[in-house]
Amino acid sequence: MGIEHHFQEEIQSILQKEFEQSACFLKYQNHHDISLCFRLLRQEGYHVSADVFKRFKNNDDGTFGLNLSQDVNGLIGLYEASQLGVEGEFILDEVANFSGEHLNACLANNDSSCDEARIIRETLKYPYHKNLASCKAKSFINNFKGINGWGRSTLQELANMDYSITKEIHQHELAQVSRWWKSLGLAEELKLLRDQPLKWYTWPMAVLQDPRMSQQRIELAKCISLVYVIDDIFDVYGTIEELTLFTQVVNRWELSAMVDLPEYMRSTYKALYNTINSIGNNIYKIYGQNPTQNLRNTWANLCNAFLKEAKWFASGVVPSTNEYLKNGVVSSGVGTILVHMFYILGLGVNSNIHLEDISSMSSSGAMILRLWDDLGSAKDENQEGKDGSYIECYMKENKDASIELAREHVIKLIEDEWKNLNKEHLHLMSPSSRSFSKASLNSARMVPLMYSYDDNQSLPILQEYIKSMLYGDLSM
Numbered sequence: 001m002g003i004e005h006h007f008q009e010e011i012q013s014i015l016q017k018e019f020e021q022s023a024c025f026l027k028y029q030n031h032h033d034i035s036l037c038f039r040l041l042r043q044e045g046y047h048v049s050a051d052v053f054k055r056f057k058n059n060d061d062g063t064f065g066l067n068l069s070q071d072v073n074g075l076i077g078l079y080e081a082s083q084l085g086v087e088g089e090f091i092l093d094e095v096a097n098f099s100g101e102h103l104n105a106c107l108a109n110n111d112s113s114c115d116e117a118r119i120i121r122e123t124l125k126y127p128y129h130k131n132l133a134s135c136k137a138k139s140f141i142n143n144f145k146g147i148n149g150w151g152r153s154t155l156q157e158l159a160n161m162d163y164s165i166t167k168e169i170h171q172h173e174l175a176q177v178s179r180w181w182k183s184l185g186l187a188e189e190l191k192l193l194r195d196q197p198l199k200w201y202t203w204p205m206a207v208l209q210d211p212r213m214s215q216q217r218i219e220l221a222k223c224i225s226l227v228y229v230i231d232d233i234f235d236v237y238g239t240i241e242e243l244t245l246f247t248q249v250v251n252r253w254e255l256s257a258m259v260d261l262p263e264y265m266r267s268t269y270k271a272l273y274n275t276i277n278s279i280g281n282n283i284y285k286i287y288g289q290n291p292t293q294n295l296r297n298t299w300a301n302l303c304n305a306f307l308k309e310a311k312w313f314a315s316g317v318v319p320s321t322n323e324y325l326k327n328g329v330v331s332s333g334v335g336t337i338l339v340h341m342f343y344i345l346g347l348g349v350n351s352n353i354h355l356e357d358i359s360s361m362s363s364s365g366a367m368i369l370r371l372w373d374d375l376g377s378a379k380d381e382n383q384e385g386k387d388g389s390y391i392e393c394y395m396k397e398n399k400d401a402s403i404e405l406a407r408e409h410v411i412k413l414i415e416d417e418w419k420n421l422n423k424e425h426l427h428l429m430s431p432s433s434r435s436f437s438k439a440s441l442n443s444a445r446m447v448p449l450m451y452s453y454d455d456n457q458s459l460p461i462l463q464e465y466i467k468s469m470l471y472g473d474l475s476m
């Protein structure tokens with residue numbers, strides 16, 4: 001419901017107690033409650049064993065019971081819980097297949113407009129763990145019947161009030177980001193650049209959900225804007241010679257090096273240099289350590305990866321899938337942004353978590369974005385025959401593969417990366433790394449909103465999300 005920041009201590013203390021008693025989930029009697037407890041504990045980073053689901057299997061033939069297939073609530077709980085699996089937890093794969101199949105069967109037998117069918121469809125399409133809490137709030141309230149003396153209307157009133165306050169905070173932040181963007185003057189100077197501060201700001205708005213993190217959201221939005229702008233310089237503007245120069249200058253990180261650049265690149269470089277140095281200085285003021293060296297390294301890596309892609313594209317080279325993905329993870333920009341987020345959230349200073357500790361989480365998040373992006377561009381590519389993508393590399397490497405097979409393969413890769421994110425989430429749950437880990441999961445949850453283009457090349461789900469977060473209301 002988007003109000004958990006008011007109840008952090010209560011949530012932690014309840015979950016800690018549940019965790020201590022969770023060995024066999026003995027106090028819970030039904031599938032739904034056991035699954036819910038499992039999901040909530042794992043979501044908050046408590047490593048409870050998935051073996052609890054083995055008890056739902058028949059002893060004689062090892063299948064899940066038939067009576068379970070009639071229990072829609074239980075199936076929904078199981079399906080939701082199965083989303084938190086990590087690699088090698090075959091029991092959770094079985095739970096996902098079983099519950100998914102039976103929920104689909106219920107849909108086929110149900111009147112498609114009834115409440116139950118709507119809830120099943122929503123669960124299958126948007127399970128909790130892989131979606132933003134802020135996207136699920138409306139439907140949660142709608143389906144909520146009250147619990148432990150909390151009526152629906154009491155909670156809804158609280159959620160509405162909180163939502164109105166948060167909406168104003170977000171509007172205010174967006175205004176600041178837009179002012180900063182305008183003050184750079186890049187959109188006037190480079191007419192082909194994407195001019196989308198609202199879209200750029202939506203990333204940190206979705207990822208850092210605690211309303212108190214205004215400054216952090218604004219700084220992250222600036223970094224994200226710069227990834228988009230530099231991506232456009234590489235995709236739309238530069239020749240390979242110019243892009244090589246730009247990459248060298250970013251690697252050098254000296255303002256004086258700007259004179260070596262073509263005129264049209266100078267303002268972008270200056271904006272990058274000033275913005276990132278200023279973020280580094282702010283972090284120094286707050287936490288006593290200046291991470292600018294590590295921040296600039298990530299921009300150098302990003303430009304190196306953009307340049308490699310530009311050279312492949314310019315020379316018609318289609319790299320191997322491995323080579324493409326290794327580079328594509330960096331060129332997704334996710335690693336760059338997560339390093340900034342790491343320091344902006346105060347990690348790496350007075351905490352026992354280091355930059356290397358987030359590399360696996362960061363690379364899975366990056367892979368998810370890269371692959372989703374390429375699922376979309378594969379469609380364009382088929383229409384227009386341009387733009388490199390993983391799909392193209394895969395089809396070259398696997399001569400008999402159809403585009404459908406390639407897309408299925410990409411969807412499987414994305415599922416595997418989610419399992420790795422889940423694993424890393426369980427590793428990164430010290431109190432100091434909790435906000436980082438949760439924000440990283442949110443960034444993976446945000447990706448489908450950012451890349452679900454319709455036939456008109458618009459992003460209807462993203463538009464809906466922006467409308468509801470910044471301009472809408474929570475009421476039904």
Ligand SMILES: CC(C)=CCC/C(C)=C/CC/C(C)=C/COP(=O)(O)OP(=O)(O)O
Nearest residue numbers: 203207224227231331332333334337338443
């Ligand atoms: C909090 C967090 C981790 C946020 C991630 C923000 C981020 C790095 C977004 C992607 C930026 C990017 C590479 C855009 C490329 O343009 P495009 O997406 O249009 O792709 P294209 O150039 O392949 O068309």
